[in-house]
Amino acid sequence: MATIEKHSPATPSGAHHYLNHGKGLWSWLTTLDHKRIGVMYLFTVLTFFLVGGLLAIAIRIELFTPGRTIMDADTYNRVFTLHGAIMVFLVIIPAIPASLGNFILPMMLGAKDVAFPRLNLASYYIYITGAVVALTSLLFGGVDTGWTFYTPYSATAGIGVVYVLCGAFIAGFSSILTGLNFIVTIHKLRAEGQHWDRLPLFCWALYATSIIQVLATPVLAITLILLVFERLTHIGIFDASLGGDPILFQHFFWFYSHPAVYIMILPAMGVISEVIPVFSRKPIFGYKAIAWSSFGIALLAFLVWGHHLFVSGQSELANFIFSLLTIFVAVPTGIKVFSWVATLYKGSIHFKVPMLYALGFLELFTIGGLTGVFLAIVSINVHLTDTYFVIAHFHYVMVGGALMAFTGGIHYWYPKITGRLYDEASGVWAFIFVIVGFNLTFFPQFIVGAQGMPRRYWNYLPEFTTLNQLSTLGSFLLLAGFVWTAFYLWRGLKHGPLAGDNPWNSLTLEWQTPSPPPHDNFAIDPIVTDWPYAYRAENEK
Amino acid sequence: MFISNVHASGFQSSAVETSATLPLQGTQIAAQWDQLYLFLVGLSAFFFVLVVGGMIYLAFRYRKSHSPRATYITHHHGLEALWTAIPTVLLVGIFIWGWSVYTKMIQAPGDAMEVRVVARKWNWQFQYSDGRVTLGELFVPVDKPVKLIMSSEDVIHSMFIPNFRLKQDVVPGMYTTIWFEPTITGKHQIFCTEYCGTGHSEMLAKVIVLTDEQWKTWWMGKKISATIPFAGIGGIAMPQVQASASGGAVKLSGLALEGKALFQTKTCTTCHSDDGSPKIGPSLKGVFGHKVELADGTSVQADENYLRESIENPTAKIVKGFQPIMPTFKGMMSETEMNAVISYIKSLK
Numbered sequence: 001m002a003t004i005e006k007h008s009p010a011t012p013s014g015a016h017h018y019l020n021h022g023k024g025l026w027s028w029l030t031t032l033d034h035k036r037i038g039v040m041y042l043f044t045v046l047t048f049f050l051v052g053g054l055l056a057i058a059i060r061i062e063l064f065t066p067g068r069t070i071m072d073a074d075t076y077n078r079v080f081t082l083h084g085a086i087m088v089f090l091v092i093i094p095a096i097p098a099s100l101g102n103f104i105l106p107m108m109l110g111a112k113d114v115a116f117p118r119l120n121l122a123s124y125y126i127y128i129t130g131a132v133v134a135l136t137s138l139l140f141g142g143v144d145t146g147w148t149f150y151t152p153y154s155a156t157a158g159i160g161v162v163y164v165l166c167g168a169f170i171a172g173f174s175s176i177l178t179g180l181n182f183i184v185t186i187h188k189l190r191a192e193g194q195h196w197d198r199l200p201l202f203c204w205a206l207y208a209t210s211i212i213q214v215l216a217t218p219v220l221a222i223t224l225i226l227l228v229f230e231r232l233t234h235i236g237i238f239d240a241s242l243g244g245d246p247i248l249f250q251h252f253f254w255f256y257s258h259p260a261v262y263i264m265i266l267p268a269m270g271v272i273s274e275v276i277p278v279f280s281r282k283p284i285f286g287y288k289a290i291a292w293s294s295f296g297i298a299l300l301a302f303l304v305w306g307h308h309l310f311v312s313g314q315s316e317l318a319n320f321i322f323s324l325l326t327i328f329v330a331v332p333t334g335i336k337v338f339s340w341v342a343t344l345y346k347g348s349i350h351f352k353v354p355m356l357y358a359l360g361f362l363e364l365f366t367i368g369g370l371t372g373v374f375l376a377i378v379s380i381n382v383h384l385t386d387t388y389f390v391i392a393h394f395h396y397v398m399v400g401g402a403l404m405a406f407t408g409g410i411h412y413w414y415p416k417i418t419g420r421l422y423d424e425a426s427g428v429w430a431f432i433f434v435i436v437g438f439n440l441t442f443f444p445q446f447i448v449g450a451q452g453m454p455r456r457y458w459n460y461l462p463e464f465t466t467l468n469q470l471s472t473l474g475s476f477l478l479l480a481g482f483v484w485t486a487f488y489l490w491r492g493l494k495h496g497p498l499a500g501d502n503p504w505n506s507l508t509l510e511w512q513t514p515s516p517p518p519h520d521n522f523a524i525d526p527i528v529t530d531w532p533y534a535y536r537a538e539n540e541k
Numbered sequence: 542m543f544i545s546n547v548h549a550s551g552f553q554s555s556a557v558e559t560s561a562t563l564p565l566q567g568t569q570i571a572a573q574w575d576q577l578y579l580f581l582v583g584l585s586a587f588f589f590v591l592v593v594g595g596m597i598y599l600a601f602r603y604r605k606s607h608s609p610r611a612t613y614i615t616h617h618h619g620l621e622a623l624w625t626a627i628p629t630v631l632l633v634g635i636f637i638w639g640w641s642v643y644t645k646m647i648q649a650p651g652d653a654m655e656v657r658v659v660a661r662k663w664n665w666q667f668q669y670s671d672g673r674v675t676l677g678e679l680f681v682p683v684d685k686p687v688k689l690i691m692s693s694e695d696v697i698h699s700m701f702i703p704n705f706r707l708k709q710d711v712v713p714g715m716y717t718t719i720w721f722e723p724t725i726t727g728k729h730q731i732f733c734t735e736y737c738g739t740g741h742s743e744m745l746a747k748v749i750v751l752t753d754e755q756w757k758t759w760w761m762g763k764k765i766s767a768t769i770p771f772a773g774i775g776g777i778a779m780p781q782v783q784a785s786a787s788g789g790a791v792k793l794s795g796l797a798l799e800g801k802a803l804f805q806t807k808t809c810t811t812c813h814s815d816d817g818s819p820k821i822g823p824s825l826k827g828v829f830g831h832k833v834e835l836a837d838g839t840s841v842q843a844d845e846n847y848l849r850e851s852i853e854n855p856t857a858k859i860v861k862g863f864q865p866i867m868p869t870f871k872g873m874m875s876e877t878e879m880n881a882v883i884s885y886i887k888s889l890k
């Protein structure tokens with residue numbers, strides 16, 4: 001076992017834990033407990049996920065036929081912008097780090113809380129403020145620039161865009177502060193005996209993510225503020241008609257937004273690295289390689305933004321360098337994927353819902369990663385960029401990768417967070433809907449993209465109809481899967497059987513304490529005597 | 542229309558399709574692109590089966606009921622080295638292949654016919670060297686290289702011709718270029734692929750690739766050109782007009798001739814000559830395509846974008862031996878006029 005700490009075996013329902021530590025809404029809104037803050041993030045993120053998801057369904061319904069189906073072009077443009085902005089800035093970026101990370105990271109380290117609990121609560125309110133400011137834009141007729149805000153279009157679009165930019169600017173600080181908090185927590189608050197080579201891979205992944213958050217997000221902040229500044233003062237920065245350079249904006253924007261892709265996917269990889277060993281009853285294969293490859297990815301993340309500009313008019317030399325650097329992202333990514341698959345070898349595989357999501361992640365992420373290689377090659381990119389091929393690619397990575405891992409992680413830590421179990425059979429069925437629905441929604445988009453259908457098209461050529469209809473069909477299956485998931489997870493909160501401390505027999509520290517955990521996480525400070533993946537025969541019951 | 546024997550829709554409806562998943566191969570480079578693309582599809586399929594097939598096999602082979610006790614394995618350096626090295630080598634190989642295709646995509650032959658493209662919300666306008674202007678239809682001859690010199694009047698747009706596997710953003714304030722040599726006559730779809738607002742998905746056009754014969758008729762014949770959507774600039778656009786410039790040595794046709802007229806009306810002639818003699822500003826004879834010495838000691842190759850910058854933002858680069866007194870003409874000329882003036886400066890060899 002990873003700890004020698006002992007505690008009372010089952011959780012009596014009357015026990016004292018973080019959920020009943022304080023009572024009433026106010027005790028939640030003013031809490032400094034990382035677990036409660038994590039739960040608040042979780043609910044907020046899931047609420048935005050619902051909104052973003054419904055917008056996605058609206059998009060798919062509109063694209064069921066060429067021309068108008070349910071809305072006009074201007075509405076459609078606002079819908080896809082809102083969908084993208086919500087999903088990127090308010091859902092996927094905070095999803096795993098701010099919700100699961102906040103809850104689990106300190107516990108994995110054997111700590112009582114994060115290093116700066118007040119800052120942690122502040123991050124949450126900054127995030128909420130950012131969201132509110134961004135959504136204020138809806139009062140001004142919405143925003144139709146796309147979540148990428150390219151100039152000079154965004155310089156001329158309605159005033160709403162200023163609110164979205166300010167909102168994203170504010171939300172960015174929440175991301176920076178969370179990253180900072182995690183870095184210090186990991187350095188300073190590890191349990192006795194938890195040497196760096198005993199750090200769980202989820203923590204390694206969050207560490208790499210935090211570095212990117214702290215270094216890259218300020219660039220986004222500066223970029224967005226420059227854009228607002230230009231709009232208000234008419235001093236040319238990005239707008240060519242004022243003497244600015246529109247491509248400069250794209251450089252600035254992607255200097256943040258490419259690393260942001262890894263802010264989204266690295267924590268997902270961390271979740272997968274925890275789930276697979278637990279449900280294979282085996283150490284993770286290649287612990288060191290997986291940990292280091294996170295940093296390899298984080299480093300490369302800063303050097304490849306130009307692959308979004310291959311057809312923008314940047315120089316050929318820049319295209320050469322960015323293309324060459326980008327293909328190398330596939331190497332550390334491949335190392336992780338191969339290691340996860342190798343972990344299954346001679347394991348004892350338990351097909352529980354978190355494991356199903358981990359395997360589903362592998363399927364979708366592999367497709368997302370391989371099609372990334374297509375897009376990294378300049379010549380191939382020229383035809384495919386800004387078509388549905390790109391849409392399919394990043395949904396495979398962002399939704400198929402980040403969101404699948406998030407969903408898997410929610411299931412994995414659900415017993416710890418709530419103290420109860422969800423209904424396993426419902427979970428399996430919902431998973432089948434999600435995975436089939438996902439592939440049906442997004443795989444046809446690779447084909448229709450390669451055939452030439454551009455992205456952000458409200459109207460399309462009749463040739464593309466069949467594939468678009470398949471995609472819309474898939475989105476309904478996906479919706480059904482998620483609605484079902486929401487239902488049985490909600491039900492489990494009240495009606496699920498008590499989980500016990502450690503229903504999955506995991507070795508990481510968060511499981512070595514009651515579920516739900518007490519306010520201070522651990523009755524006695526844990527001491528770590530082994531690494532977190534020591535699934536040796538003598539540790540197996 | 543006059544091009545009756547052009548098949549109605551060349552887009553995705555021809556016998557030359559490589560596979561159902563890709564558009565028609567409208568150029569030789571498109572065929573090379575497809576080879577690489579299909580290779581990548583094959584390679585990806587292989588790795589997908591390796592990873593996901595392997596995953597499914599292992600997960601079932603070692604499921605709990607068949608494998609109640611796991612074996613304690615932590616790593617294997619040899620294996621890890623292998624799955625680092627093999628992908629690296631493969632990726633570098635793919636990169637080199639990809640780059641070699643790209644170099645062909647970007648190197649326009651010197652004799653390519655130039656057409657100027659002006660993008661705006663939400664249509665495409667094409668300006669030919671004889672001064673003709675068409676809207677939404679780009680006429681080109683088959684088997685001849687064509688170079689598009691593109692600029693935008695408002696926001697960023699992007700010229701996408703799926704059949705030629707070509708795409709290039711069209712950016713306000715600068716020129717971007719692409720070239721192609723179509724091998725199949727007929728209409729080829731053009732899309733705008735950079736989001737530009739309400740009419741983005743309707744910002745469509747066609748490349749109309751004509752046979753040699755059709756092309757000659759179209760290029761020469763006023764009768765035919767009259768049936769094309771046709772808008773002259775400032776009332777002086779006449780196809781195939783030949784005239785002499787001041788020295789009598791330079792022959793000008795359409796677009797450059799318009800440029801010459803504009804050169805006067807926009808008062809460039811106050812400071813610039815076209816015969817090599819400096820006035821307040823340098824003579825513009827022989828500037829294009831040559832090296833220009835700048836006041837800060839550096840030098841620059843005078844290409845389309847340099848000329849454009851000299852007119853829109855004259856103080857960005859000051860020619861050696863001259864004062865920075867040229868006023869900016871930004872916002873005082875339409876894209877179409879800018880194209881004409883630059884064509885004129887280019888013609889002053």
Ligand SMILES: [Cu+2]
Binds near residue numbers: 257258261304305
């Ligand atoms: Cu990127």
Ligand SMILES: [Cu+2]
Binds near residue numbers: 733740741742
């Ligand atoms: Cu457009």
